[in-house]
Amino acid sequence: MDIHSALVEFKAHPGVTGIFSDLDGTLSAIARTPESASITPDVREALTMLNEKYKVVGIVSGRDSDDAKRMVELEGLLYIGSHGLEWIEEGRRHYAPQVKKYFGMAPSLYNELSDYFAKTDIRVEKKSLGAALHYRLSADKDAALALIEPVVEKMLAKYPMQVVRGRFVVELKPDVAQDKGGAIVAICQREELSKALYLGDDVTDIDAFRALRKLEETENFKAVSVAVASNEAADEVAEAADFTLAGVDEVEALLRWLAE
Ligand SMILES: [Mg+2]
Structure with a gap:
């Protein structure tokens, strides 16, 4: 059909x-x-x-x-x-x-990620409930991911978030x-x-x-x-x-x- x-x-x-x-x-x-x-x-x-x-x-x-x-x-x-x-x-x-508590968490998550990736071509997107790491502009996508993954692991140990992966983006969103x-x-x-x-x-x-x-x-x-x-x-x-x-x-x- x-x-x-x-x-x-x-x-x-x-x-x-x-x-x-x-x-x-x-x-x-x-x-x-x-x-x-x-x-x-x-x-x-x-x-x-x-x-x-x-x-x-x-x-x-x-x-x-x-x-x-x-x-x-x-x-x-x-x-x-x-x-x-x-x-x-x-x-x-x-x-x-259970989502509202993330409004307080998202800004500090964003600030930490911004510090980690300040000198890279990875862009940190601020979201009201989390943050996203965009590596579309990275010349070497595999190298960008190799930088992203360990930082994401650190953030997961600290914030009750879950990881969502998409087209050249790794996102941390509420674990709800x-x-x-x-x-x-x-x-x-x-x-x-x-x-x-x-x-x-x-x-x-x-x-x-x-x-x-x-x-x-x-x-x-x-x-x-x-x-x-x-x-x-x-x-x-x-x-x-x-x-x-x-x-x-x-x-x-x-x-x-x-x-x-
Ligand atoms: Mg889409």
Whole structure:
């Protein structure tokens, strides 16, 4: 079955359908730094059209939810940030249980990491609940990782964090049992959705693919998961999805077709 055939029923029943998408690498082309990433006016327009039609349109990111919202610049969408640990809904921020104590911890984690990597080409990203180490700009990626790993081990001994690895990024996030998948499933159940589409390009998106598939097994629910391919993405992302798209342009075309 092709992707359009798989989604015909979604288009026909938008009132019980959720459209969920990762941001970086899925709705926006990967940029040299997180701050320089942006979405195009065409993608923004497609999201606007989708939001007029479907019950839920959610952006699901590793960024802080307010950072994701700043980048997408659309009111009315659901913004799930920090890999599912906090979200903005109808203008209000919400947090998963046990997350708030990390607001106090994250700044000192960031300061320590900044000291460690001050004289390197590794960039430390400050996040409200943790920090991320980006080595996209490092000339020697293996050498960068060799610097990163022992420091991460030290931080794990000191802070109750867990490690998340992605496309040229190693992140420390709260060691709380919640991920993108758990966050989406909670929304699907609360909104009584019976169909959900999820698009993503990185390993943390696999959590969402799997959680939706599990929902399919236990409830009257239909899920479609779509991986966005790149020469950087791990093969396991495409292997875990139902379909694969070649890049952000194909994502935009699919979103437009869904919105028609
Ligand atoms: Mg991504």
